[in-house]
Amino acid sequence: MQSAAVDLPDAPDETLTEAVVDLVLRGMWRGRPESEHRPLVDAGLAMVKGPVVLPTERAKATASRILRVAAGSEQEERITAAYEAFLPVNRKIRDVCTAWQCRPDGTVNDHTDSGYDAGVRESLEDVHEAIQPVLRRLERVLAGSGRYLTALEEALDHFDEGSLEWLASPLCDSYHTVWMRLHQELLLVLGISRAQDEAREEELVTRSRD
């Protein structure tokens, strides 16, 4: 993130840099005071649509530039290793969220079957156990990425206290919401497209075929 602010066209200040990255990774802001989004709007990096603030195309391009690490660098290589360890777990967390929302036959999980829900909780524990070493490694090579583990643990705490929306709801910083943001940051940092990402995940997940 060091060299990035220079690329920002109109406003090379650090607050704005952080803000535009945050907005792009989150996809939107809701309920933020105008003082926070006004500078972004003025810089052509955000637009206000009713109660939500959205990033502009320019903001997305800017954030990609800010986040991207140097191609071919050692840092890129080490982050790529962490990303490739992330991908198989990325498949699992989506399966866990899917199982939490839908029973195997596709009907909605109404959470009346505590045995079924307990099984899903177990696989969430597996995911969380599997992602921790990956995030510990990532933190050593990508500044600021430690916040994801903190946020995931906060979401888990809420979930364990019985607030079920903290697993997969898009309306709060749920486990899935935070995860999606982490995923997006990795893609921007490494300059990987969604299509490449899907293909790589599939390859890693199905690698062992005998």
Added chain:
Amino acid sequence: MSVTDREAGPPAQSEASRTPSETPGLSLVPYGQGRIRGLDAAELGAHGAAMDRLVALGLPVVPGLTVPADASASLCEPDTARSAVDLVEQLSGRRIGDPTRPLLLRLSASAPTEIAGLPPDLACLGVTPGNASDLCAVIGRAEALHEVWAATVRMIAEYALDVPGAVLDDALLDTPEPRERVEALLALVAQHGSGPFPDDPAQQLALAARALLGRWDSPRARRSRRAQRLPADLAVALHVQALRIGPADHSGHGTAVSRHPETGRLSPQGSFFRGVRRSAPPPHTGEPLEGLAGGTALLEHSLLTLERHLHAPVSVEFEVRDDEISLLAASAQLRPPLRASVCLAADLARDGALGREQAVRRITPAQVQELLHPQLRLTGGEELLVKGLPASPGAATGAVALSSERALELAADGTRVVLVAAETNPADVPGMLASVAVLTGSGGIASHAAVVARGAGKPAVCGAEGLRVDRSAGTVRIGDRVLREGDTVSLDGRTGAVYAGTLSVSVAGPPPELSTLLQWADGIRRLGVRVNADTAAEVSTAVALGAEGVGLCRTEHQFLGERLPLIRRVILAADPTARDEALLALEHAQHEDFRALLAAVGNRPVTVRLLDAPLHEFLPAPGEALDAAEEQRAAALREANPMLGLRGVRLALLHERLYPAQAEALFTAWADVAATGVRPELEVMIPLVSLPEELAAAAAYVRGAADAVAARTGVEVPYRLGTMIETPRAALLAGELAEHAEFFSFGTNDLTQLTYGFSRDDVERQVLANYQERGFLTASPFARLDPHGVGSLIDLAAQRARSVRPGIKLGVCGEHGGDPESIAFCDDLGLDYVSCSAHRVPVARMAAAHSALRERRDESGSTR
């Protein structure tokens, strides 16, 4: 037949008579011998008990044994482990280390019931660096064995040999290749372990048992038991199974369920995997059951036998060895697909394995609702754009938006939007939240987009192939079609189908096996089920869903739309001539409506409620009257609180020709329909009555209309006259009202509003959620009938009415008529029927049957 049967015999029985763990190996119970030794699931675990049952049913099972829960720790002792190895070798007729017919062991745990949070299985014991290549040579493939081996070493290293978990995690991250993983893990054990990793199978098994029990005692497992409200010290049984290694072409493992998830019919579904058994085989590596070289006949036989025994859709795990199947596990499916449960209930009852009442009892009203999900109404002429993956259930139709920005803009104008995206990232989330449905070109049913859509309760179709979005042009290409932003599409998140244009969304008809169960439910219930329907089309839909008649036909729509100017002229008329002309036109239009309605009703009962709209719905908006005089008259009629103002019978008493005109139209229509041989049981209902005098006056209008029609047509129309009970005063004066009424229909929506003094829209927005959070209310009183307040009013009104008119017909026509708990309440009060919207009719039929069955059970309970 399985090897275990040959082993069952007198020696086992004499062993059982001795105390367990006296001698090594005495606590080992071969599959199938638990019952003989007087052990059940509490000692054998759910798995041991299930294997016992499979043996008893004569089904082929894999050789193995159980260490009962009270003795499971004994397997950590090398002597017991040695006996277990010997016994499994004996049962399977193979030896560990034999290079031609190799054997490995698999260790697992089970609790007395099916629970979550058990330690993972340790899937290959008996492998050593020395014999691994022999094993791979027999299998013909190497990777799977090393993968399973690595997982086994990992668990034993952490939980039995005290190697720190983080060190092991790092090694796994650094060495992705399974063979190198095993080497790295064994090196870490040598470096950090409290002991060496043994080659001897018995010593491996003893350590594996210690690891499993250690994992069962870990903080994570304890947390899981707490979450499931299981005892902290719950003991598990351990199971040692033979893992018979063979060539991948002829060996493997698989899973199957007994019924097709879509149709619910008996038809084994599942897949199998070649090679070594893994708990989570890589996706896309399974093969369909049809590919089993030995055929599926034995599998089908096993599934059918188990279903008949367990009375539930079942799932099995099986091993394939030399193309033959033997069962590894079997259980009732924990959450079978609904169609499967319904089909099975009908099948069992048809075969006489279950009574019809029992079959009906197995399907809840909520499940009926679930099966009658909304779907697109297809006529055959639709243009199917694409079929994607069904990612989030539900059907919707809306205008295409290609970005969050556009979706938010359109939605702000009240447009129903379908967000269409080639791929999704966080920037699409706000658009998804603003849309009624989501369509994506990439990603599967477990994609981020699908998770978000389900989290927000939106229907979604994902992975629609060939979808190309061009945001700058504002177009999306789907197959050969190019759509612009704003064009409408319709999609079904259960089938994955996406259609061009606007399709209507309606409730699916019940599948055939559910229709059968509902017919049986009809034979059980006492409470009648009618529909709230205003038009002939609605009546036909409801009759097809099993409605016995119409409990509420609202006539408001007959005055709205293009007829609004007519009723406006009646209300605002400057002179009687204009008023009478308008009334005549209205009467004619209503006559047509009623005739169609009554024809659709056929010989069933139909309750027609005379006009009940509040006055303000008929008044022109300020400034829109025809002239200044009308403007003035309209202004004089505007009310501060129209819902409590000039409405229902009150309006009819001020505009005295309204009800006679409506009633004459209705009776004439009846006479027309009767001429075709159809005789609907007509019930005419007066709304919003509080005073017996109001009812008496309105009744006189209706009688006058009947006389007029009789005079004009010569037909004496048979009808009953009754009233809505929707004010507390009406409920309290039910005795007096019953003198004028042959039936009552409780309008529970208004009765709830007026009993609580709740304005529904306002409290739903501001108050109810807060009250539910505080625990003041457990459910919205508009969704579930309040039994204490509103319910006592109904109870009291029913008693008072019956004391005056014993046979008076009583029904409920609020939305509560479709809610199972409210239905049970009405049944308990002895009401005659409930009336609900068409799509709830099947739910109400089932709820009424369950209520009757509950009463029967209560009665039979009290006589004992």
